[in-house]
Amino acid sequence: MLLLTCPCCGVTAEETEFAPGGEAHLKRSGPGSSDAEFDSYMFNRKNPRGVHFERWRHAYGCGKWFLAARCTMTLEVFGTYPAQTLEPPAEIVAAIKAKRPDWEGFA
Amino acid sequence: MSELAQSALPGAAYEGFVTVAEAGLRGMITVRGDLAGLAGAVKDATGCAIPAQRRVEQAGAKAVAWMSPDELLILCDYADAPALTASLATALSGQFATVANVSDARAVFTVTGAQAGDALAKLCPVDFGAMTTGDIRRTRAAQVAAAIWVSGEGEMTLVCFRSVAQYMFDLLSRAAQPGSEPKLYA
Incomplete structure (x- = not known):
């Protein structure tokens, strides 16, 4: 079971209270991008075995979106942070590095 | 009758x-907007301060509940809800906020x-x-x-x-x- 802490309302709840929103930090390839770039933005998703950044919504609670860093293999949650961030904040990266020293970093 | x-x-x-x-029946009014900006109107309407995160403030028959970082639920008598909604809407006119009577x-x-x-x-x-x-x-x-x-x-x-x-x-x-x-x- 996944236990997530919503950064918007401070509640720590289990997975069933949340709705998953797929990969976080997707960057849209804007007007003028090549077909290949847009195709990649539209369809290609990471599917790592290990550290992953995801979007979640506190669907049965405050209703807000937030982001979570977790391990897809062990379900360990490294931290959750507001959705209004373009890349993982320093403290989340530090928390992951502490637990997974060989993690290649956010790319 | x-x-x-x-x-x-x-x-x-x-x-x-x-x-x-x-x-x-219980009167319920949803108020959404920046909570700090709603404080004055909510205080005038209910006598309650803005509640802390996940808390309910009570004053007599009225209560204000924290629902999300930008949402409050006002609890009152069912009969009072339409008038309270109207007065809140007037007080908040011009602000980026919504007031809705959701009692029913x-x-x-x-x-x-x-x-x-x-x-x-x-x-x-x-x-x-x-x-x-x-x-x-x-x-x-x-x-x-x-x-x-x-x-x-x-x-x-x-x-x-x-x-x-x-x-x-x-x-x-x-x-x-x-x-x-x-x-x-x-």
Whole structure:
């Protein structure tokens, strides 16, 4: 079971209270991008075995979106942070590095 | 005189190891916007300050509940709700905020008894042992959304959508069946 802490309302709840929103930090390839770039933005998703950044919504609670860093293999949650961030904040990266020293970093 | 406004399940009640009762019509107003900017209008309308995160502020017959970082729920008498909505809307005109009277969209149940938390723990993924009087928690009860307010010692008030009132009453009644106490908290 996944236990997530919503950064918007401070509640720590289990997975069933949340709705998953797929990969976080997707960057849209804007007007003028090549077909290949847009195709990649539209369809290609990471599917790592290990550290992953995801979007979640506190669907049965405050209703807000937030982001979570977790391990897809062990379900360990490294931290959750507001959705209004373009890349993982320093403290989340530090928390992951502490637990997974060989993690290649956010790319 | 005929009563036009009726609650979802008038008079529905179940006596188990806790008492489940439909609370009747309750005035409810949703206010959304920047909470700091709403403080003055909400204070004038209800006498309550903006509640802290996941808390309920009470002043007489009115209460204000924290629902999300940009949403409050005002609880009042059913008859007062339309006038209160109108006065709040006037007070907040020009601000980036919305006021809606949602009284008729909701159903309210009370679960009373020392083991109220135990009955609800069967339905909700929540640690009711960590909740104290005046706390409110939005969660799910089995398959539907609910807000649970610890409205007093051994008393929980549960708010859900009116369309699922019968489902909620059946759930709560089943959870409160005598002999099925999980004895988690009391």
